[in-house]
Amino acid sequence: MPAIDQYLQSHASRFEDELWEFLRIPSVSADPAHREDMHRAAEWMADQLRRMGFTAETIPTAGHPLVYGESPKLPGARTFLVYGHYDVQPPEPLEKWTTPPFEPSRREGHVYARGAVDDKGQVFTHLKSVEAWITVEGRLPVNLKFLIEGEEEVGSRSLEQFLSEQAERLACDCVIISDGSQFAPGVPAINYGLRGIAYYELRVTGPNRDLHSGSYGGAVTNPANALAKILAGLIDEQGRITIPGFYDEVVPLTVRERQEMAALPFEEAKFLEELGVAGAVGEAGFTSLERRWARPTFDVSGLWGGYQGEGAKTVLPASAGAKFSFRLVPNQEPEKVTTGLKWRLAELCPAGVELDLIRLAELCPAGVELDLICHHGAPGVLVPLDSPYVEAAARAIAYAFGRRPVFTREGGSIPIVTTFRQRLGVDSLLLGWGQEDDNAHSPDEKFSLADFQRGIKASARLWEELSTLSLESGKPG
Numbered sequence: 001m002p003a004i005d006q007y008l009q010s011h012a013s014r015f016e017d018e019l020w021e022f023l024r025i026p027s028v029s030a031d032p033a034h035r036e037d038m039h040r041a042a043e044w045m046a047d048q049l050r051r052m053g054f055t056a057e058t059i060p061t062a063g064h065p066l067v068y069g070e071s072p073k074l075p076g077a078r079t080f081l082v083y084g085h086y087d088v089q090p091p092e093p094l095e096k097w098t099t100p101p102f103e104p105s106r107r108e109g110h111v112y113a114r115g116a117v118d119d120k121g122q123v124f125t126h127l128k129s130v131e132a133w134i135t136v137e138g139r140l141p142v143n144l145k146f147l148i149e150g151e152e153e154v155g156s157r158s159l160e161q162f163l164s165e166q167a168e169r170l171a172c173d174c175v176i177i178s179d180g181s182q183f184a185p186g187v188p189a190i191n192y193g194l195r196g197i198a199y200y201e202l203r204v205t206g207p208n209r210d211l212h213s214g215s216y217g218g219a220v221t222n223p224a225n226a227l228a229k230i231l232a233g234l235i236d237e238q239g240r241i242t243i244p245g246f247y248d249e250v251v252p253l254t255v256r257e258r259q260e261m262a263a264l265p266f267e268e269a270k271f272l273e274e275l276g277v278a279g280a281v282g283e284a285g286f287t288s289l290e291r292r293w294a295r296p297t298f299d300v301s302g303l304w305g306g307y308q309g310e311g312a313k314t315v316l317p318a319s320a321g322a323k324f325s326f327r328l329v330p331n332q333e334p335e336k337v338t339t340g341l342k343w344r345l346a347e348l349c350p351a352g353v354e355l356d357l358i359r360l361a362e363l364c365p366a367g368v369e370l371d372l373i374c375h376h377g378a379p380g381v382l383v384p385l386d387s388p389y390v391e392a393a394a395r396a397i398a399y400a401f402g403r404r405p406v407f408t409r410e411g412g413s414i415p416i417v418t419t420f421r422q423r424l425g426v427d428s429l430l431l432g433w434g435q436e437d438d439n440a441h442s443p444d445e446k447f448s449l450a451d452f453q454r455g456i457k458a459s460a461r462l463w464e465e466l467s468t469l470s471l472e473s474g475k476p477g
């Protein structure tokens with residue numbers, strides 16, 4: 001290993017020069033004017049892989065090309081898939097940049113450019129760690145596959161298609177992704193869990209027209225009143241969601257997880273102050289981090305009905321509606337939530353109604369009809385903290401960053417991680433080298449050059465750590 005570290009040290013400034021080259025290509029996937037640049041960036045990546053002895057190609061798609069490469073086959077060794085993206089967000093507004101977005105600039109130990117941290121700088125760390133292995137040792141200690149897409153910022157449609165068609169070719173033990181952040185400067189992190197989602201729209205219809213609330217109020221069910229009551233009924237005083245069976249599959253936090261989260265440098269008072277809220281709320285018995293990362297939640301995202309204009313209008317609206325979602329945690333299934341939600345809505349619907357799970361519209365003979373639209377759903381994902389891959393990554397990070405990583409989860413979802421789980425049946429290791437304030441989608445995007453170099457070192461060590469796992473112990477459970 002020291003020989004590899006030495007190589008990394010003596011080539012550090014060339015790595016930066018090469019990253020500059022990559023960052024100069026304006027590979028903006030959303031803008032058709034950059035089609036040629038997209039091809040150029042994909043070819044640049046494939047060329048990097050070929051130079052290290054990989055078989056690599058750019059694969060045309062309906063959208064932007066995919067870059068795919070494989071290291072020379074090492075029999076009896078494990079196989080890992082490195083995923084990343086070479087496309088970037090549009091740089092606008094240009095006038096907000098201190099230096100032009102596609103002219104990389106070095107200031108105070110950072111490189112400033114569009115794509116610096118998201119994701120060119122991060123994906124490049126894995127390429128350079130491979131280069132070090134190939135040059136110093138003549139080969140990698142594991143089999144690697146690189147899958148770099150050009151549509152991450154516009155929905156990954158071609159990648160989804162490729163994954164469903166080429167699952168066999170992409171077979172691997174685990175996916176490695178560096179496209180995120182550390183917990184804080186100097187506090188590297190492994191993100192081992194993401195929440196899922198089930199998103200709905202509910203429409204409530206009452207009388208055949210808007211009515212005068214003085215003449216009819218109290219005699220006819222008001223859809224806005226009914227909607228408010230229904231939504232309020234989906235959650236109880238303890239912050240628990242009232243859908244039957246909703247918590248049946250929820251994977252509880254382990255003692256170790258709760259300890260790890262409690263030990264994070266998270267200041268609740270600062271968190272609340274920054275948001276301008278008086279106190280923390282949520283499911284009883286859990287901390288704010290636990291609620292945001294590891295517990296299912298319910299939130300209304302849109303609400304309408306009745307008069308929205310200036311002043312007062314005494315109306316009993318004919319209809320009302322809401323958009324709302326449940327954030328899900330492993331192992332909740334969005335489909336099962338939908339079934340349970342329909343039962344619960346039937347219970348909450350005013351007046352004596354009969355349960356009919358298929359025809360919701362007929363559930364409420366008391367003058368209101370319910371119409372439920374399921375917008376989208378995705379399950380959450382969780383890599384067990386005692387997975388040997390997680391431990392291997394933790395050792396590699398500790399080696400390069402000088403301290404063990406903290407273990408974090410994320411309240412939102414990263415669809416591609418769910419897709420890898422579904423299509424390839426494997427876990428993803430989320431090893432972000434960036435920082436929260438790197439302005440990933442904003443002007444003055446940046447990436448710490450120290451973190452860039454540490455990321456390369458951690459990556460090089462990771463291949464070594466992964467290669468020493470015994471073949472049985474590493475099988476994902």
Ligand SMILES: [Zn+2]
Binds near residue numbers: 085118119152179
């Ligand atoms: Zn990204």
